[in-house]
Amino acid sequence: MHEIGDWFQRLYETTGLNFSVFYDAYDWDRYFGGLKMTLLLSVTTILLSLMIGAVGALLQGSPSMLLRLPVNAFVVVFRNTPPLVQIFFFYFGLGTMLPAVEAAGMRVPLLSNVQWAIISLSLFAAAFNVEIFRSGIEAVPRTTLEAAEALGYTRLKAYVHIVLPLAIRVCLPALNNNLVNLLKTTTLAYAIAVPETLYAVKQIWSESQNVFEMMVVLLATYGILVGVLVWLMHRWERAMRIPGYAR
Amino acid sequence: MATSWTPDQPIVQCVDVRKSFGALEVLKGISLSVKKSEVICIIGPSGSGKSTLIRCINALQPITSGSIQIEGIEVSDPRLDKLALRRKVGMVFQQYNLFPHKTALQNVMMAPIHVLGQKRAEVEARARALLAKVRLAGKEDTYPGELSGGQQQRVAIARSLAMRPDIMLFDEVTAALDPETVKEVLVTIRELAEDGMTCLLVTHEMNFAREVADHVYFTDRGVIVEHGPPEALFTAAKDERTQRFLSQVL
Amino acid sequence: MKDAQAEHRLAVLLPYRPMQARMSVRIGPLAAAILCFCAIMAASTAWAQTGPAVLSPLQVIVKWSPLLLRGFAFNILISLLAMLLGTIAGLGLGLGLLSEFRPLATVSWLLTQFFRNAPWLVLLFFVMFLVPFQITLFKTTIPLPDWIKATVGFALPVMANVAEVVRGAVRSIPSTQWEAAESLSFTRRQTMWLIMLPQCIKRMLPPWMNVYALVAMSTVLASIVGVSEMLTLTAQVHAAEGGRPELFAPLYGFALLCFFLYCYPINLWTARLERRFRIR
Numbered sequence: 001m002h003e004i005g006d007w008f009q010r011l012y013e014t015t016g017l018n019f020s021v022f023y024d025a026y027d028w029d030r031y032f033g034g035l036k037m038t039l040l041l042s043v044t045t046i047l048l049s050l051m052i053g054a055v056g057a058l059l060q061g062s063p064s065m066l067l068r069l070p071v072n073a074f075v076v077v078f079r080n081t082p083p084l085v086q087i088f089f090f091y092f093g094l095g096t097m098l099p100a101v102e103a104a105g106m107r108v109p110l111l112s113n114v115q116w117a118i119i120s121l122s123l124f125a126a127a128f129n130v131e132i133f134r135s136g137i138e139a140v141p142r143t144t145l146e147a148a149e150a151l152g153y154t155r156l157k158a159y160v161h162i163v164l165p166l167a168i169r170v171c172l173p174a175l176n177n178n179l180v181n182l183l184k185t186t187t188l189a190y191a192i193a194v195p196e197t198l199y200a201v202k203q204i205w206s207e208s209q210n211v212f213e214m215m216v217v218l219l220a221t222y223g224i225l226v227g228v229l230v231w232l233m234h235r236w237e238r239a240m241r242i243p244g245y246a247r
Numbered sequence: 248m249a250t251s252w253t254p255d256q257p258i259v260q261c262v263d264v265r266k267s268f269g270a271l272e273v274l275k276g277i278s279l280s281v282k283k284s285e286v287i288c289i290i291g292p293s294g295s296g297k298s299t300l301i302r303c304i305n306a307l308q309p310i311t312s313g314s315i316q317i318e319g320i321e322v323s324d325p326r327l328d329k330l331a332l333r334r335k336v337g338m339v340f341q342q343y344n345l346f347p348h349k350t351a352l353q354n355v356m357m358a359p360i361h362v363l364g365q366k367r368a369e370v371e372a373r374a375r376a377l378l379a380k381v382r383l384a385g386k387e388d389t390y391p392g393e394l395s396g397g398q399q400q401r402v403a404i405a406r407s408l409a410m411r412p413d414i415m416l417f418d419e420v421t422a423a424l425d426p427e428t429v430k431e432v433l434v435t436i437r438e439l440a441e442d443g444m445t446c447l448l449v450t451h452e453m454n455f456a457r458e459v460a461d462h463v464y465f466t467d468r469g470v471i472v473e474h475g476p477p478e479a480l481f482t483a484a485k486d487e488r489t490q491r492f493l494s495q496v497l
Numbered sequence: 498m499k500d501a502q503a504e505h506r507l508a509v510l511l512p513y514r515p516m517q518a519r520m521s522v523r524i525g526p527l528a529a530a531i532l533c534f535c536a537i538m539a540a541s542t543a544w545a546q547t548g549p550a551v552l553s554p555l556q557v558i559v560k561w562s563p564l565l566l567r568g569f570a571f572n573i574l575i576s577l578l579a580m581l582l583g584t585i586a587g588l589g590l591g592l593g594l595l596s597e598f599r600p601l602a603t604v605s606w607l608l609t610q611f612f613r614n615a616p617w618l619v620l621l622f623f624v625m626f627l628v629p630f631q632i633t634l635f636k637t638t639i640p641l642p643d644w645i646k647a648t649v650g651f652a653l654p655v656m657a658n659v660a661e662v663v664r665g666a667v668r669s670i671p672s673t674q675w676e677a678a679e680s681l682s683f684t685r686r687q688t689m690w691l692i693m694l695p696q697c698i699k700r701m702l703p704p705w706m707n708v709y710a711l712v713a714m715s716t717v718l719a720s721i722v723g724v725s726e727m728l729t730l731t732a733q734v735h736a737a738e739g740g741r742p743e744l745f746a747p748l749y750g751f752a753l754l755c756f757f758l759y760c761y762p763i764n765l766w767t768a769r770l771e772r773r774f775r776i777r
Contacts (some may be wrong), residue, residue, distance in 0.1 A: 185616070
């Protein structure tokens with residue numbers, strides 16, 4: 001670890017390229033904290049958006065207009081408005097309306113900026129997931145469902161054992177895309193001062209005056225994060241592939 | 248509405264079955280019966296309502312009026328226990344409709360495990376035997392997409408048989424197949440019939456109907472025009488419509 | 498036999514297709530707009546408790562709407578310029594992707610991947626901080642105001658996305674077209690410009706419009722780097738009205754509504770084009 005720090009220190013002294021994060025413990029801690037926050041945001045929003053999306057898709061397929069209409073409105077509104085404005089609307093608009101709570105002798109908002117970022121980003125991505133899941137379910141031919149019915153499957157069992165396993169395979173590529181997009185969108189939490197990677201890096205470059213170097217670090221960081229997510233999703237896609245089943 | 252049914256009575260009893268899609272009446276009073284171990288073929292031109300009838304028998308579609316009883320269970324009863332019905336009735340489709348994400352063996356095993364809650368080990372042994380019976384031993388771990396149409400259709404037959412039905416319905420099961428694979432499926436059905444399985448087939452394979460069926464029904468435009476033993480129907484049809492149809496297809 | 502098998506496989510699962518088209522039937526734009534507006538109004542009911550001396554949220558919005566809408570128009574302007582720049586550059590990059598000259602194709606691929614996978618906000622920072630505030634060309638100094646730099650920042654991801662659109666469209670044209678053109682002794686460049694691209698335009702239009710809707714919604718990011726577009730103005734209006742917390746929801750709701758009324762019709766139109774082109 002020391003050698004790396006020394007190397008970057010020498011690099012700074014000889015070339016003037018100041019990658020302060022790699023030798024300055026304070027900058028490194030800030031950067032690493034930002035990275036952890038980005039990971040926390042990504043993982044929680046991905047999981048939440050998948051759950052909300054699945055529930056939404058289920059409701060959208062229900063025969064009741066009363067259930068379908070709100071889901072449709074939700075999808076249409078969240079898909080066609082800027083996610084940043086959504087975050088502001090939630091954090092400032094709704095956040096200030098909620099009662100404050102007593103915590104450690106101080107009055108603090110009921111939900112923190114991190115929590116609001118997670119809520120609004122999850123809803124944003126979920127609006128897309130609803131559509132993706134729905135189209136996956138609809139891509140399963142009616143006749144396959146009929147065959148299950150003829151074998152005595154109930155509707156629920158047919159969904160669990162036949163429709164969903166097939167639907168998930170159909171929508172994986174689109175889902176893959178949307179989740180990568182969500183990872184990139186977590187940067188918007190910067191705007192409500194969530195200390196994620198972009199926020200941390202900006203603080204570092206304002207103090208250490210190394211915009212160019214930190215920009216390289218920033219782009220590399222997101223490049224790697226997106227790369228890892230894409231790799232994971234592709235592995236999943238491959239694992240789910242059915243032999244003899246061309247798409 | 249399970250009335251007192253005894254095994255000597257017909258397994259399927261249709262009485263004056265009518266079925267409409269909106270203003271279009273596709274079944275106009277069909278009556279037929281299938282006794283145990285009988286092989287019944289329904290033939291007739293396209294659009295004569297054959298497939299609709301067979302789908303109604305399995306409660307995939309509701310009938311408009313009339314009565315269909317399977318071993319005394321009234322299919323049109325709104326309180327129908329569909330599971331009880333479908334344990335008795337197996338169905339094979341024109342498009343096979345195998346579950347593409349499961350292997351041949353898993354396709355056969357799924358319903359007994361999920362629907363009947365049977366033990367995996369027992370089901371697996373029976374499924375392997377069934378696949379061997381339809382001459383697909385060695386293809387257990389192959390996925391449907393890797394099988395030919397004829398092979399897929401035989402897996403579909405094994406899949407239905409795994410539920411131990413009392414009667415098998417075949418809905419134009421060879422219509423989507425290549426000519427050379429039709430035969431392997433027909434051989435499988437013939438073997439089933441020889442084992443004493445009760446079969447109701449909608450088919451275009453006239454030679455098969457002639458050789459294997461105990462009784463043949465000719466339908467046209469939603470009614471049964473004529474029926475009888477195959478030899479009589481194929482060689483000495485009384486109705487002019489039957490004669491015309493047979494002269495076209497034979 | 499082999500063919501028949503392939504056909505059976507295809508019959509098993511229908512391909513994935515985006516579902517925007519269906520939505521248009523279920524919920525009309527007007528109904529959605531009304532819903533959206535109701536949400537804002539519901540959020541602003543908290544105002545009822547305050548005294549009569551201050552303006553109601555609705556009055557505040559009406560009072561400032563000329564300024565806010567001017568800000569929104571600025572967003573649109575930025576989005577159109579970014580789209581124009583990005584499309585021109587993206588067309589070039591897309592042709593680079595399709596180039597038979599390997600190094601060019603590789604470089605184009607790297608650029609496309611880089612600008613497609615980096616977050617928009619990071620690219621915006623990238624341009625804002627690393628492009629100088631003025632450039633000197635042939636001894637004349639051209640100042641580069643923030644909003645121009647922001648436009649360039651948005652044009653970069655547009656370029657990469659358009660390049661992908663171009664590549665996808667050209668690839669979707671059957672290779673027999675290339676063969677036919679070659680047999681008529683067209684050069685590669687002639688084939689591209691006279692045969693492939695004209696056929697592609699129709700295929701490219703819906704995804705291209707999707708990219709545009711994305712840019713339009715992304716222009717609000719410019720507020721983070723200090724461009725006085727709608728979101729910046731919204732915050733200023735809020736401060737000018739005394740920073741009352743109950744004004745946040747209606748004001749940001751108004752911004753949501755403006756973008757919704759602009760982007761949703763584009764979305765519907767895109768879906769309609771997609772449907773129409775699919776049938777042909």
